[in-house]
Amino acid sequence: MPTINDVARAAGVSPSTVSYVLSGRRPISAQTRARVQAAIAELGFHPHAGARALASSKTNVLALVVPLRVDVNVPVIMQFATAVVTAARTHNHDVLLLTKDEGTSGLERVAHSTMVDALIVMDVEKDDVRIPALRRLKQPSVLIGLPADPAGTICVDLDFAAAAAETLRHLAWHGHRRIALVGPSPSVYRRGTSYAERFLAGFTEASAELGLETMTHPCEPGRPGVRDCLTDIDAELPGVTALVVHNEEALRPLLDQLRATGRRVPEDISVVAVCPRDVALSMPIPLTSVDIPSHDVGGLAVETVMKLLDGRHTESVRLLPPTLVERDSCTTPKP
Amino acid sequence: MPTINDVARAAGVSPSTVSYVLSGRRPISAQTRARVQAAIAELGFHPHAGARALASSKTNVLALVVPLRVDVNVPVIMQFATAVVTAARTHNHDVLLLTKDEGTSGLERVAHSTMVDALIVMDVEKDDVRIPALRRLKQPSVLIGLPADPAGTICVDLDFAAAAAETLRHLAWHGHRRIALVGPSPSVYRRGTSYAERFLAGFTEASAELGLETMTHPCEPGRPGVRDCLTDIDAELPGVTALVVHNEEALRPLLDQLRATGRRVPEDISVVAVCPRDVALSMPIPLTSVDIPSHDVGGLAVETVMKLLDGRHTESVRLLPPTLVERDSCTTPKP
DNA sequence: ATCTATCGTCGAAGCGCTTCGACGATCCCA
DNA sequence: TGGGATCGTCGAAGCGCTTCGACGATAGAT
Missing domain, CATH: 3.40.50.2300 (Response regulator)
Incomplete structure (x- = not known):
């Protein structure tokens, strides 16, 4: 491994000059720069990261x-x-x-x-x-x-609060009035991951502003969780016409469950998801969704x-x- | 940030002694070691990674x-x-x-x-x-x-070849004779990712050894790909009783498609997957599978x-x- | 009692780079 | 035409650590 000294010697300059060519922190004449760069290329010089970090207090x-x-x-x-x-x-x-x-x-x-x-x-x-x-x-x-x-x-x-508002605005514009939020699993709320709460808060607030009849329900992972969640929603908000799903994992079983109980999407019930684009696209039906732009x-x-x-x-x-x-x-x- | 010199001074020893306490590369008396460690703890000393890399040619x-x-x-x-x-x-x-x-x-x-x-x-x-x-x-x-x-x-x-053999052995033991492999998408083969070919080779070889009637078919991603794949399999190997699926992405649509065409798993057709455990467990039916032990x-x-x-x-x-x-x-x- | 290992510690020499101050040369403006 | 800026380069001093050789002290072997 060649060092900056090897390069300096090959180019006939001092090591500091090589360093300045590399960093551009001081002006170097075009000829010198060319000679140095040629030497660097020829020797295959790569600055030693540790030495650099030591001298400059920067690790990149x-x-x-x-x-x-x-x-x-x-x-x-x-x-x-x-x-x-x-x-x-x-x-x-x-x-x-x-x-x-x-x-x-x-x-x-x-x-x-x-x-x-x-x-x-x-x-x-x-x-x-x-x-x-x-x-x-x-x-x-x-x-x-x-x-x-x-x-x-x-x-x-x-902005998860705005995302929630956006889903409701869209559904309201389509004419939906009774809408349920299928949220993340209780453990996510418990853990205190804030996006869940921010979404929930945005949902509740927008619901009030738009004068909608809504409810929210966390959803345990897995088929049984989804089934229970849908049962609760139907009980608490009969005639619900749309679901907002903020739970990637529940998405697939939820669609399965709806189909299994004879409810077609979107004819019988609309669904808006909050998830990455590719997840929305990989579902049996391409889902209207708010993207999570990772x-x-x-x-x-x-x-x-x-x-x-x-x-x-x-x-x-x-x-x-x-x-x-x-x-x-x-x-x-x-x- | 305290340095090794600060620690040395605090402990009343030389920097090299501190270094040897840290690395254990030379014997240090118990008292000295204790003093040094106390100083390290008190000052909150952490060796500078760059300096270390420079001096030792090891970055960890x-x-x-x-x-x-x-x-x-x-x-x-x-x-x-x-x-x-x-x-x-x-x-x-x-x-x-x-x-x-x-x-x-x-x-x-x-x-x-x-x-x-x-x-x-x-x-x-x-x-x-x-x-x-x-x-x-x-x-x-x-x-x-x-x-x-x-x-x-x-x-x-x-060992993907052995994995293929394992799936066939299991199916043969259950009494299956006509078995199809649903492989990865053609692009995976094209890219030259070797696990696909190794699995395929193992499958073909084990099939011959066990005297089975088998066929293999790559499977394009997405529902249409799966549908085509199943159609081809039924045409080429009528009466197929089991599928080996070496294609995570196809797994879900494949199960959907089987159900949609009235074939129950496992009553009408058996499925063995090659995928991570949690994928096998997250399917509508827990799948018999060969684990990919990442x-x-x-x-x-x-x-x-x-x-x-x-x-x-x-x-x-x-x-x-x-x-x-x-x-x-x-x-x-x-x- | 003498010689040789081994133990425990120190001092100093780097590891390869950046950066600061210095210095001659060049340039521009008065 | 001289004085200060600016340009282009060099030398040297570290950055914080590891490691090698050295050396007194202790212990074991003879």
């Missing part, structure tokens, strides 16, 4: 903390991760993968040992124990999600980190506006 | 290359990734996440700049262009998958890397034996 590495729970949403998490890696690469950064179950100590380990310049944390909970720890680090961090008290943190996410959120997280890293100011909370795409699962209710 | 970081293609198998990939991260942590290593689409240059970048000690590469193709590049690196690497010519590489994977394979990959890193010898190709788990989708055919 981001930590990404993903939940490793293998329950719901695995594809979404993967989408976030690849979005983050791709975006990071465009800024010449690499990504160190951490799992959420290492908890606070994992964050502190990589931060204190200066392995990373900044952190991106997924699956943030309402009162996430990691947040105080993050605040103490010298490295900046961006949360994907929204804790109860975002003060002193930087957060990006989809790619955009991931990209935004990286952009925000980069802003922080070069000292630019950024707003504390940034929620992306939702987009509803009309497909085949939603129509005007029969009179 | 592994590169993991994942396919970022968002088509099939995303959950499986995620399972591999988390398995690798978890296993790496038990060996005090972290994981740098690379995407396959950076190709050869991504590998060379992280290797040449000494960001990682070793590489784990997923989604290996038959004549993977990255293999020659990997051979050139000074860092060792482990492939998850099996290229056409594994010479000079270290590979781990599930967790084990990922763990094995890390163990193998660690072996290589401390210079121990290891065999070139290691294929894990398959496990078939009997569930509810397979029974004795009606006479």
Whole structure:
């Protein structure tokens, strides 16, 4: 492995000049630059990351903390991760993968040992124990999600409250008045993952504004959970004409169950989902849905980190506006 | 951030002694060790990763290359990734996440700049262009998958040929004689992902050994693909009593299609899947399946890397034996 | 009692890079 | 035509750690 000294010698310049060619932090004449670059290419020189980190206090590495729970949403998490890696690469950064179950100590380990310049944390909970720890680090961090008290943190996410409003507005426009929300499983609420509550709050508020008759119901995973959920909904809100489903995992069994009980979608009942585009498209009927734009959120997280890293100011909370795409699962209710 | 010098001063020893306490590479008296450890704890000292890498030529970081293609198998990939991260942590290593689409240059970048000690590469193709590049690196690497010519590489994977044999043996034992393989989509074969071919070869061979009447058919994704596939199978192998499905994505639509055409599983037709356990369990009927043990394979990959890193010898190709788990989708055919 | 290992610790020399200050050369404006 | 800016380059001082050789002290072998 050639070093910067080898390059310097080959190009007939000093090592510092090579460094300045590489970093562009000082002007270098065109001829010198060319000679240096030729030497670099010829020797196949790559700067040693550790040496660089030591001298410059910059690693060009981001930590990404993903939940490793293998329950719901695995594809979404993967989408976030690849979005983050791709975006990071465009800024010449690499990504160190951490799992959420290492908890606070994992964050502190990589931060204190200066392995990373900044952190991106997924699956943030309402009162996430990691947040105080993050605040103490010298490295900046961006949360994907929204804790109860975002003060002193930087957060990006989809605007789930607006997403809920959007689904109701769409259904109301189609003429629906009795609408039920099939929410995530109770464990998601219990865990305090804030998107569930934000969606719920947005749903309730928009329902009142639009003067709709609505109800909300969490939904346990699996067929029995879905069956119970639908039974409860029919009991509590008879004549319901539309469902808003904020539960990827329940989506498929729910459609199965509707079909099994002879209710056609969308003729007998409309369905609006909140899920990634490809999930909406992979269902027996392409579903009208509000997209969960993992790619955009991931990209935004990286952009925000980069802003922080070069000292630019950024707003504390940034929620992306939702987009509803009309497909085949939603129509005007029969009179 | 305190440095090793701060610790040394606080403990009244030299920096090298602190280093030896940390690494254990030289004997240190119990008292001294205690004083040093107390100082470390009190100051909250964490060694600087870059400095360490520079001085020791070890980063304690592994590169993991994942396919970022968002088509099939995303959950499986995620399972591999988390398995690798978890296993790496038990060996005090972290994981740098690379995407396959950076190709050869991504590998060379992280290797040449000494960001990682070793590489784990997923989604290996038959004549993977990255293999020659990997051979050139000074860092060792482990492939998850099996290229056409594994010479000079270290590979781990599930034994897909044995898995195919296992499915046929199980079905034959149940009394099935006419069996069709629903394979991955043609694009998977085209891409040269070797597990498809290995499964196919194992299937054909075992079929001959067991004296069965079988056929094989790739299956395009989506409902139409599945419908066509089933039509072809019925035409070519009338009276087929069992299907082996090596195509996660097709699994669900296939079951739907069978039901839609009035064929009950397992009463009218048996199904054995090759897929992760949780996929087999999430189907309308729990499927008899051969597990794809992502967790084990990922763990094995890390163990193998660690072996290589401390210079121990290891065999070139290691294929894990398959496990078939009997569930509810397979029974004795009606006479 | 002498010689040789071994133990426990220290000092110093790097590992490969960045960055600061310095310095001659060039340029522009008065 | 001289004075200060600016340009282009160099040298040297670290960044924080590991590791090698050295050395006194202790222990075991002869």
